[in-house]
Amino acid sequence: MTDPLELLQPFIEQSRWFGGKGRAFTLTGVRRLGEVPGHVADGPRVAIDLATLAYEDGGEDEYYQVPLAFYPEPQARLEHAYIGEWADGDFGTSHVYDAVHDREAMACWLRSFAAPPEGLALSFHRLPGHELDVEAHSTLFTGEQSNSSVAFGEDSLLKVFRKITPGVNPDIAIHDVLTRAGSEHVAALYGWLQCPALRQEGENGDAVLQLAMLQQFLRTATDGWDLALASVRNLFAEADLHADEVGGDFAGEAARLGEALAETHHTLADHFPVEERASDDLGALAAAMNRRLDAALDVVPDLAAHADELRHVYAALSGLPGVRVQRIHGDLHLGQTLRTVRGWKIVDFEGEPAKPLSERALPDSPWRDVAGMLRSFDYAPRVVERTWGEDQEGAIEQRAYRAAEWSTRNRDAFLAAYAGRDLTPEERTLLEAYVADKAVYETVYETRNRPTWVGIPLAAVARIGVS
Numbered sequence: 166m167t168d169p170l171e172l173l174q175p176f177i178e179q180s181r182w183f184g185g186k187g188r189a190f191t192l193t194g195v196r197r198l199g200e201v202p203g204h205v206a207d208g209p210r211v212a213i214d215l216a217t218l219a220y221e222d223g224g225e226d227e228y229y230q231v232p233l234a235f236y237p238e239p240q241a242r243l244e245h246a247y248i249g250e251w252a253d254g255d256f257g258t259s260h261v262y263d264a265v266h267d268r269e270a271m272a273c274w275l276r277s278f279a280a281p282p283e284g285l286a287l288s289f290h291r292l293p294g295h296e297l298d299v300e301a302h303s304t305l306f307t308g309e310q311s312n313s314s315v316a317f318g319e320d321s322l323l324k325v326f327r328k329i330t331p332g333v334n335p336d337i338a339i340h341d342v343l344t345r346a347g348s349e350h351v352a353a354l355y356g357w358l359q360c361p362a363l364r365q366e367g368e369n370g371d372a373v374l375q376l377a378m379l380q381q382f383l384r385t386a387t388d389g390w391d392l393a394l395a396s397v398r399n400l401f402a403e404a405d406l407h408a409d410e411v412g413g414d415f416a417g418e419a420a421r422l423g424e425a426l427a428e429t430h431h432t433l434a435d436h437f438p439v440e441e442r443a444s445d446d447l448g449a450l451a452a453a454m455n456r457r458l459d460a461a462l463d464v465v466p467d468l469a470a471h472a473d474e475l476r477h478v479y480a481a482l483s484g485l486p487g488v489r490v491q492r493i494h495g496d497l498h499l500g501q502t503l504r505t506v507r508g509w510k511i512v513d514f515e516g517e518p519a520k521p522l523s524e525r526a527l528p529d530s531p532w533r534d535v536a537g538m539l540r541s542f543d544y545a546p547r548v549v550e551r552t553w554g555e556d557q558e559g560a561i562e563q564r565a566y567r568a569a570e571w572s573t574r575n576r577d578a579f580l581a582a583y584a585g586r587d588l589t590p591e592e593r594t595l596l597e598a599y600v601a602d603k604a605v606y607e608t609v610y611e612t613r614n615r616p617t618w619v620g621i622p623l624a625a626v627a628r629i630g631v632s
């Protein structure tokens with residue numbers, strides 16, 4: 166029998182959703198947030214614990230959610246999700262499993278959403294308009310995710326947030342507003358789970374922990390990133406044809422994606438505050454971009470060769486008359502888009518994972534999202550290019566040429582459809598700065614997460630100011 170702290174430390178460390186990889190930490194506490202009701206005979210007791218992580222590098226403590234399934238006997242079918250055996254104050258000595266892998270445990274969650282119990286610490290909230298299929302079996306999504314997503318048949322999808330920050334979760338807040346507004350470009354929100362945040366005496370701050378979001382399962386969805394890669398491969402396979410001549414041309418989809426983003430921005434502007442920022446604020450924006458570059462230079466020394474050019478692009482912001490800011494997506498790229506038979510949907514409104522929650526909800530320029538998409542249209546062909554395999558020198562040059570052609574064609578189609586007109590010189594200056602800022606962010610992201618890909622954003626940084 167082991168202490169939960171000792172059991173959960175390696176479990177968290179090894180989980181793919183753990184965002185602090187590479188940083189040494191100690192688990193300093195595990196707090197029971199509540200029991201998920203709906204226990205049935207022979208089924209597990211299901212509870213949600215919150216683990217507190219203290220980092221040795223002195224960074225702020227972080228909280229991670231661990232939904233657990235407690236069984237009196239070992240469960241062979243759940244061996245892959247076994248955490249350990251512990252003496253639990255509420256459930257007695259139990260064999261404990263990661264609940265998101267367990268159909269029996271997730272059925273308790275679903276039943277709780279279908280008929281939200283009252284008076285418990287865990288409160289299940291629902292939006293009207295959709296009756297849940299409580300018979301649907303759960304399946305855990307695999308893949309590189311920072312949260313855990315569980316599909317209930319083809320009816321609903323539960324996103325269990327892993328890293329928990331006290332306060333309103335932007336993904337829930339934005340889905341709530343866009344769903345109630347009837348937006349066609351998000352999966353409808355069905356509900357969410359929250360509980361009160363325990364506050365120390367004298368401590369201020371938001372008094373809620375938002376733990377999970379239940380939404381429409383997009384049955385017919387294909388990932389926008391996968392579609393883009395397929396289109397590039399199509400082009401590369403047809404060495405003699407141009408991007409507009411091959412069957413898998415993506416420009417029509419890129420344009421529809423531009424329209425979907427424009428409509429989403431309009432709906433967000435209608436329902437969240439919009440502010441006009443004066444010229445002075447653009448100086449502050451340039452300063453923030455310069456600070457991000459300073460920090461990036463410590464992580465990616467190769468950026469130094471391009472620092473002057475980048476600072477020049479940011480300095481141009483100070484000459485602009487002002488900027489309109491509003492609620493935006495904040496971390497938009499092709500991997501956050503899904504093509505369904507009913508058009509494009511945008512997912513994951515959590516914002517940039519590296520930013521504190523309080524910053525992510527601040528109004529920002531919609532051009533930041535546009536810049537994110539433009540960067541993604543650059544990434545897709547470069548990723549295919551680097552994985553296409555060994556070949557003759559001439560063919561490699563040909564592919565580099567085609568990669569640039571694909572990228573330009575789709576960026577232009579997306580931008581034209583987004584704006585519906587030519588951009589003003591001021592808008593171009595703003596967009597160029599956001600694109601540069603995003604590419605700098607990506608050099609850090611790739612260095613930390615996929616070092617062999619860092620050449621993609623570095624090459625983009627090197628092109629800045631050249632064209």
Ligand SMILES: Nc1ncnc2c1ncn2[C@@H]1O[C@H](COP(=O)(O)OP(=O)(O)O)[C@@H](O)[C@H]1O
Pocket residue numbers: 306309310311312313314322324352380381382383384386388500501503512513515
């Ligand atoms: N409503 C949905 N229906 C079907 N699949 C979805 C839905 N929302 C997201 N997905 C899929 O789940 C993946 C992860 O979702 P996302 O919200 O980006 O999670 P994370 O924050 O963990 O990265 C997406 O790339 C997408 O393929």
Ligand SMILES: O=P(O)(O)O[C@H]1O[C@H](CO)[C@@H](O[C@H]2O[C@H](CO)[C@@H](O)[C@H](O)[C@H]2O)[C@H](O)[C@H]1O
Pocket residue numbers: 311390496498499500513516517518537540541542544545607610
């Ligand atoms: O999806 P997340 O919110 O976790 O975003 C992070 O990871 C993304 C990679 O999955 C990263 O996106 C970068 O790589 C994409 C290709 O994999 C590319 O399409 C994007 O343009 C590029 O920025 C994102 O930056 C990061 O925040």
